[in-house]
Amino acid sequence: MELVQDTVRQPLVYVKGVxxxxxxxxxxxxxxxxxxxxxxxxxxxxxxxGTTWVxxxxxxIYQGGDLEKCRxxxxxxxxxxxxxxxxxYPTGMEVLRSTPAxxxxxxxxxxxxxxxxxxxxxxxxxYVARNAKDVAVSxxxxxxxxxxxxxxxxWDSFLEKFMAGEVxxxxxxxxxxxxxxxxxxxxxxxxxYEDIQENPKREIxxxxxxxxxxxxxxxxxxxxxxxxxxxxxKNPMVNYTTMSADVMDCSVSEFMRKGITGDWKTMFTxxxxxxxxxxxxxxMAGCDLNFSLEL
Ligand code: A3P
Numbered sequence: 001m002e003l004v005q006d007t008v009r010q011p012l013v014y015v016k017g018v019x020x021x022x023x024x025x026x027x028x029x030x031x032x033x034x035x036x037x038x039x040x041x042x043x044x045x046x047x048x049x050g051t052t053w054v055x056x057x058x059x060x061i062y063q064g065g066d067l068e069k070c071r072x073x074x075x076x077x078x079x080x081x082x083x084x085x086x087x088x089y090p091t092g093m094e095v096l097r098s099t100p101a102x103x104x105x106x107x108x109x110x111x112x113x114x115x116x117x118x119x120x121x122x123x124x125x126x127y128v129a130r131n132a133k134d135v136a137v138s139x140x141x142x143x144x145x146x147x148x149x150x151x152x153x154x155w156d157s158f159l160e161k162f163m164a165g166e167v168x169x170x171x172x173x174x175x176x177x178x179x180x181x182x183x184x185x186x187x188x189x190x191x192x193y194e195d196i197q198e199n200p201k202r203e204i205x206x207x208x209x210x211x212x213x214x215x216x217x218x219x220x221x222x223x224x225x226x227x228x229x230x231x232x233x234k235n236p237m238v239n240y241t242t243m244s245a246d247v248m249d250c251s252v253s254e255f256m257r258k259g260i261t262g263d264w265k266t267m268f269t270x271x272x273x274x275x276x277x278x279x280x281x282x283x284m285a286g287c288d289l290n291f292s293l294e295l
Pocket of ligand 1: 045046047048049050051052053134137138139141197227228229230232255256257258259260263
């Protein structure tokens, strides 16, 4: 039997060229037989882009704004994380077995590793993208606290790995681009973390329209309030404090860390920024995606 200790600071494993945490990589074989339902809703993101935030928003929408119902379980159970696997916890596939339809699902997988059934069933996707600099900073702190990742090393060396796509789930650039491309042929609502921060009510209205539901203005306001950073930070059903410190050590860095746009300015040195910007321009050439770096 695998123990949590066996997962600590293990090297990433490459699957079809994509680096992944080993225990997640091990689920990909069985996950290919996953059968999607047409009424599933997939939340797809590159890590650290606001996955938990939009998951809570969507669960609140699905529960008609009922706060108590949204406290029924930690987010990992309410929104099954398809490729999740960790000793001592049910896998994403196991959680799915007891998840009633209509289901909310979560993944960080790039398209090359996505179970085909999700595409065949034309499952609606809410994709959330966040600017690369804030993702890199958030991911660095996440690597520090979530010990299933390899040791992040210094911020400078982590940033180099991030730019090279040598972090779990691979290249940020490829991820945001390929899901953007997919939105031309597949029902994808492509959202930006920065937009949700700027005007959560407007973005929640977009989600409601996309999932074909309507809620009273009062309920939408309640969702905005309940899913604010301040509220989510103290909510054990979303802040990951219910997980063992062996898996996520919130004393190293909280999961709900800062929740702002532009935190990268406190981490990037002038030299790192000067190296990052031309590399970014090269990787994003020909792509019409635009990100806000500050609000
Ligand atoms: P920071 O580390 O920059 O604070 P994910 O859920 O995809 O792992 O993303 C985690 C990031 O989203 C963290 O960013 C976290 O603080 C931020 N986040 C989570 N809930 C949020 C909210 N309600 N408002 C703003 N940011 C939020």
